[in-house]
Amino acid sequence: MSVFAAAVDLLFADTNIGRDAVYTATGGAPVLLRVVARRADAIADFGDARLWSETTRIDLRVTEVPAPRPGDRIEIDDDAFLIQGEPVRDRERLVWTVDLRPA
Template sequence: MRDGQASGAVVLDPNLSRDAVWRAGGAGDGLLVRIRRRSPEAVIGVGDNRFDLDAMLIDVRLSEVPAPAKGDTFEVEADDGEPGGLFEVIGLATIDSHRLVRTCEVAAVAEDDLEEEGP
């Protein structure tokens, strides 16, 4: 399997990925897509201080979401002990070298945030 095929296959692997509903701009009916959710941690040092940076990333195939953008949302159902939730794209990261998978930085959207936006 070539690297590009492996990148796309990871997003399809049922052990590593999940179904989610993607909504452009966070609105509309949405489109069912496969995603891989990751939460890498990094500890950086500045002077004598150490900061623990938590990021939440979602990998999505560009064949399913050709142009993800800030403000888009991914809604993930809770499944088999895995947490679900609504996640808003807050930044766009890398596209793999074969241009098959885009990594998006996301933030969880709290239910309180949704109530504030309502009428």
Template sequence: MSAFASATAALFRDPNLAQDAVWRSGGAGAPMAVRVMLRRPDAVSGFGEGRFVTDSVMIDVECAALGALAPGDTFEIAGVIYEVRGEPVRDALRHVWKAEAREV
């Protein structure tokens, strides 16, 4: 395991940064326990001359814990279910999946 992979794993074990979640493939697959980082940044969108700020939900999950991630997969975090929207992407080192989600 590389130094970067070890550092990523340590970040996902940190209780101040990550939390427990249950992942389901396609929203109905077998449940699997994972650690995730839940972020809620503001999203800025432009339309014509206007600029709109909206809420968003981003979920980061370690690639080593989850081989594949796809639209329609769900995460249950603290009793709330989030569905992955759009195509998830991996970071440059392929250590972390980053997915936009919506509360179901």
């Protein structure tokens, strides 16, 4: 295991950073895993206007979810979300970042 992989595992295991969630691939069985939630606001330019929107992004470990796809379901606490758009992996290929929308 690389130093980076060990650091990622520690971050996801930290109770202040990582959270329990349930991942269900389309047509698959639910899987309990840890996620790191990012609920940042996004600002997009559209012509001369700037649009603000609330976003929900999470990080998933590649070891737990090797191939997330749009439409897969994530449940965090009592909130259910669907993955939208294509997931993006980090440079080390250890973490997926996915955009979510309410289910």
